[in-house]
Amino acid sequence: MGFQPKRPWFSICLAVCLGMWGTVPSTTAADRVTLDDDPGEPRVYEVSTKLEVAGKIFPQPGAKSALPLKVSAGFRLRERRTEGTGRQAQSLRSIRHYEQAGASITAGNQVSNVSLREDARLILAEGSDTGVELSSPSLPLKIEELELLRTAGDSLFVSALLPREAVETGDSWKPAAWVLPAWTGIEAVEKSSLSCSLARLDTRLAQIRFQGEVIGAVFGAAAKVTVEGEVEFDVALRQWSKLTLRQSEKRAVGTVSPGLDVLATVETVRGLAKSEQRLSAANLKGVPLVSNDATKLVVFEAPLWNLRFYHSRQWHLLNQNSDSATLRFVEKGDLLAQCTLKRLPDAEPGEHVSEQVFRSDIEKTLDKNLEKLVQAERITAANMYTYRVVAKGSIKTTNDKDEEVLQPMLWHYYLVADPRGRQLAIVFTFTPEHAERFANRDLELIGNLEFFQTNTPSEVRPTEVRGVGQPRNRKAP
Numbered sequence: 001m002g003f004q005p006k007r008p009w010f011s012i013c014l015a016v017c018l019g020m021w022g023t024v025p026s027t028t029a030a031d032r033v034t035l036d037d038d039p040g041e042p043r044v045y046e047v048s049t050k051l052e053v054a055g056k057i058f059p060q061p062g063a064k065s066a067l068p069l070k071v072s073a074g075f076r077l078r079e080r081r082t083e084g085t086g087r088q089a090q091s092l093r094s095i096r097h098y099e100q101a102g103a104s105i106t107a108g109n110q111v112s113n114v115s116l117r118e119d120a121r122l123i124l125a126e127g128s129d130t131g132v133e134l135s136s137p138s139l140p141l142k143i144e145e146l147e148l149l150r151t152a153g154d155s156l157f158v159s160a161l162l163p164r165e166a167v168e169t170g171d172s173w174k175p176a177a178w179v180l181p182a183w184t185g186i187e188a189v190e191k192s193s194l195s196c197s198l199a200r201l202d203t204r205l206a207q208i209r210f211q212g213e214v215i216g217a218v219f220g221a222a223a224k225v226t227v228e229g230e231v232e233f234d235v236a237l238r239q240w241s242k243l244t245l246r247q248s249e250k251r252a253v254g255t256v257s258p259g260l261d262v263l264a265t266v267e268t269v270r271g272l273a274k275s276e277q278r279l280s281a282a283n284l285k286g287v288p289l290v291s292n293d294a295t296k297l298v299v300f301e302a303p304l305w306n307l308r309f310y311h312s313r314q315w316h317l318l319n320q321n322s323d324s325a326t327l328r329f330v331e332k333g334d335l336l337a338q339c340t341l342k343r344l345p346d347a348e349p350g351e352h353v354s355e356q357v358f359r360s361d362i363e364k365t366l367d368k369n370l371e372k373l374v375q376a377e378r379i380t381a382a383n384m385y386t387y388r389v390v391a392k393g394s395i396k397t398t399n400d401k402d403e404e405v406l407q408p409m410l411w412h413y414y415l416v417a418d419p420r421g422r423q424l425a426i427v428f429t430f431t432p433e434h435a436e437r438f439a440n441r442d443l444e445l446i447g448n449l450e451f452f453q454t455n456t457p458s459e460v461r462p463t464e465v466r467g468v469g470q471p472r473n474r475k476a477p
Helices: 009-023 143-149 155-161 179-184 355-369 432-438 441-447
Strands: 044-058 067-081 093-107 110-115 122-128 131-135 188-201 205-218 221-234 239-251 259-272 298-302 307-311 315-320 324-331 334-344 370-379 385-398 404-417 423-430
Touching: 044 093, 067 259, 093 143, 110 143, 122 155, 131 179, 143 298, 155 179, 155 239, 155 259, 179 188, 179 205, 179 221, 298 315, 298 324, 307 441, 334 432, 334 441, 355 370, 355 385, 355 404, 404 432, 404 441, 423 432
Parallel strands: none
Antiparallel strands: 044 067, 044 259, 067 093, 093 110, 093 122, 122 131, 188 205, 205 221, 221 239, 239 259, 298 307, 315 324, 324 334, 334 423, 370 385, 385 404, 404 423
8 A cells, every 4th residue: 555645736726725715705807886875764874084184274365474384183973875866966965073173283282172962962074165065954053153163174074075986906097077076175176186985995994195296275365275184985884984094284374264375184994883873863853954044054152242143154363362353354365354353441330332433433543544424323223332433544555566555444443331331343344346345244243242241151043143243233423
């Protein structure tokens, strides 16, 4: 009897081959798959995002004004997709409940911490041509809350990166032209390109790589944004499950925003929620899932002044300190007006700065820039004294050729006081050519001013906002 190996080499090779074959996924490079993130039934997702930003911020033009900038933010939320109201970006919409939303911001030597109020944690996210529009069905958001939630790589737009047709490993495609400008918040687009490719595919996971660049403007300031990253798609559950994004932005100093030279890194993990807590059909019954004029308002608060007012999102806060604040009104990238509020010393209850003194102070302030006081009138308001003075004049400025010219100007001054003697001086500044476009927006803002009773402002629901879009009736003094 000859030699018999315990296991012939052929059997060993066959076993090895079979073992190797058993590790190969059934989805091969020759297979095509549809990566569809909309399964047709409502789902609630748990979304967790970490954001880090590093670079420089430029409060003024020029390299000498640069300040080091560092941002560290974290978000944890539940999100439920809802039906959009249009095509392209407007087809994207979700309702969210934030369990955590906060950021630590260091600009130069100044450190600030921002978080979302408990009452404002239910958020409606709506796609638009210029980014994601965020509002709360519960109450108007603060300016700093809007800035906190407007982060690079918002999860609402990730599904727009997915291919519209079945793909296989190595395939590439270009998302719709609107995707990158909307995702990055670029308004006036000069040039944009975005490409995606399927880098990996098996029975469990599809990995998509993307890169792009968009050049345009934000609030009239030139901007360039580049993006690159990966999206992981859970093939079995038919949902994207992870986003890794690196986004760099260079932005010039604008009329309402500082310059930027920053790099943002984003990591978002997304999975099916274990429960629909806060976002079930029962919880959302009666909740408006489309924003309206009231929920889109922004609330400005100055607790040290006991002052609050509501304004449209076309007003942008430029600065605020203990006794003054400045906002600017921008429409379609054009700066139409500036509003400056100045806290005045309290008067005796029922008293205020006299109208004669107010007019005299205006004349002294404008000095040689003043041509004449065009109008002076008292405006009727419930429980609030309001006096308006319209002034006409000009200021020296430079044109596109760097030549000194006189620019005609209009100033609308307001003296506002409540029965307790708390008072403000407010001035709206704009050019005559912008007067028609600016219209009565100064009266709209003045109509929403209110002094609250304590240093702890109480929350006001959108339905309680007074005089939204309605100027007060006026009468001559």
